[in-house]
Amino acid sequence: MRVYLDHHATTPVDPEVLAAMLPYFTEKFGNPASKTHLWGWEADEAVERARGQVADLIGARPRDIVWTSGATESDNLAIQGVVEFYAERGDHIVTAATEHKAVVDCCKALERAGRARVTWVPVDGNGLVDPQEVRAAITDRTVLVTIMHANNEIGTVQPIAEIGAVARERDVLFHTDAAQSAGVLPIDVEAMKVDLLSLSAHKVYGPKGCGALYVRGRQPRARLRPILYGGGHERGMRSGTLNVPGIVGMGAACELVARRRDGDVVRLSALRDRLREGLLGRISDVKLNGHPTERHPGNLNVSVRFIEGESLLLALEDIAVSSGSACTTASLEPSHVLKGIGLPDGLAQGSVRFGVGRSNTEAEIDYVIERVASEVARLRGLSPEFRMRASV
Numbered sequence: 105m106r107v108y109l110d111h112h113a114t115t116p117v118d119p120e121v122l123a124a125m126l127p128y129f130t131e132k133f134g135n136p137a138s139k140t141h142l143w144g145w146e147a148d149e150a151v152e153r154a155r156g157q158v159a160d161l162i163g164a165r166p167r168d169i170v171w172t173s174g175a176t177e178s179d180n181l182a183i184q185g186v187v188e189f190y191a192e193r194g195d196h197i198v199t200a201a202t203e204h205k206a207v208v209d210c211c212k213a214l215e216r217a218g219r220a221r222v223t224w225v226p227v228d229g230n231g232l233v234d235p236q237e238v239r240a241a242i243t244d245r246t247v248l249v250t251i252m253h254a255n256n257e258i259g260t261v262q263p264i265a266e267i268g269a270v271a272r273e274r275d276v277l278f279h280t281d282a283a284q285s286a287g288v289l290p291i292d293v294e295a296m297k298v299d300l301l302s303l304s305a306h307k308v309y310g311p312k313g314c315g316a317l318y319v320r321g322r323q324p325r326a327r328l329r330p331i332l333y334g335g336g337h338e339r340g341m342r343s344g345t346l347n348v349p350g351i352v353g354m355g356a357a358c359e360l361v362a363r364r365r366d367g368d369v370v371r372l373s374a375l376r377d378r379l380r381e382g383l384l385g386r387i388s389d390v391k392l393n394g395h396p397t398e399r400h401p402g403n404l405n406v407s408v409r410f411i412e413g414e415s416l417l418l419a420l421e422d423i424a425v426s427s428g429s430a431c432t433t434a435s436l437e438p439s440h441v442l443k444g445i446g447l448p449d450g451l452a453q454g455s456v457r458f459g460v461g462r463s464n465t466e467a468e469i470d471y472v473i474e475r476v477a478s479e480v481a482r483l484r485g486l487s488p489e490f491r492m493r494a495s496v
């Protein structure tokens with residue numbers, strides 16, 4: 105048996121999505137920027153239909169959707185674009201240490217280049233940002249608040265509407281990275297007072313290499329300086345010939361989310377809870393990471409004491425999961441998110457992220473519980489620290 109439980113890393117393309125995309129590689133190959141013939145019109149129509157499908161999922165106007173290559177580009181375009189456009193007004197960004205690397209490293213690069221100053225608001229032990237901390241961090245020089253919706257490692261869901269209200273009250277633009285949440289949580293850019301929002305197709309059963317940035321067009325209008333210059337596509341905000349099959353796929357994937365979300369959430373959270381209870385029942389000294397209730401319905405992140413997450417992952421080669429540490433050089437550097445919630449290095453190194461998705465079954469979850477429990481027992485048997493503790 106092989107089980108894929110890494111749906112935060114990527115999801116498979118839904119067959120319905122693939123079917124919608126296929127004609128746009130071959131028969132319908134036109135360039136939507138070709139305004140003078142049928143081939144171009146046909147591609148343009150498909151792109152505009154997809155723009156509507158993506159906009160509908162987040163309560164936006166279709167004209168406020170900008171196509172990108174994925175959430176990494178969307179995050180960079182939002183942050184660099186706002187900082188550069190509003191350079192006269194200010195240079196200050198408010199964000200959190202537990203953001204995705206696309207946000208963290210973009211902010212750090214702007215800081216290094218002397219283009220921005222960054223305030224990293226603290227998160228609590230569950231990874232939650234306090235909107236009052238955001239309010240306290242905003243100054244007269246603040247041009248952007250960027251706080252993600254659902255965290256990709258620990259699943260914690262931020263109080264986006266409250267943070268949006270705080271930013272709006274101070275006339276500061278608010279960006280949120282919704283790559284993980286878009287498939288499972290309702291999003292309404294009006295109610296949440298979001299001005300910029302990043303999406304990625306491959307996190308919601310669409311193709312890789314395609315994403316979108318919502319850029320509020322009015323009340324208030326968010327302005328960006330582009331990162332890419334060229335033909336002036338996407339109202340000058342993102343030049344480059346559009347990835348038509350990818351965009352069609354992203355539109356179809358978003359429409360599918362709208363139809364499936366309620367059912368998916370019930371199934372995913374039941375499977376995730378079964379996994380959590382199974383692991384807690386079979387393994388001692390396990391800590392749950394992330395918020396107990398305000399979390400992504402498919403996310404489970406646990407720290408298993410007395411083992412290294414990387415060793416467990418290597419032992420579970422038939423099960424796709426992720427660990428909280430990235431193998432950098434020779435040392436196991438704990439993830440910035442687990443560090444951000446104050447997890448001690450020992451626990452951060454023993455962390456494993458499970459991401460349940462649409463195709464998973466109860467039988468798969470039961471198999472994973474069994475395999476993880478037996479590998480943890482085997483690895484702990486090899487751990488002097490664990491044996492010493494067991495003997496006292």
Ligand SMILES: *Cc1c(COP(=O)(O)O)cnc(C)c1O
Pocket residue numbers: 112113173174175176177204206252254255256281282283284303304305306307313314315
């Ligand atoms: C996956 C992910 C990204 C990066 O998206 P790509 O489309 O792969 O560039 C950014 N932010 C979050 C929260 C993610 O989960």
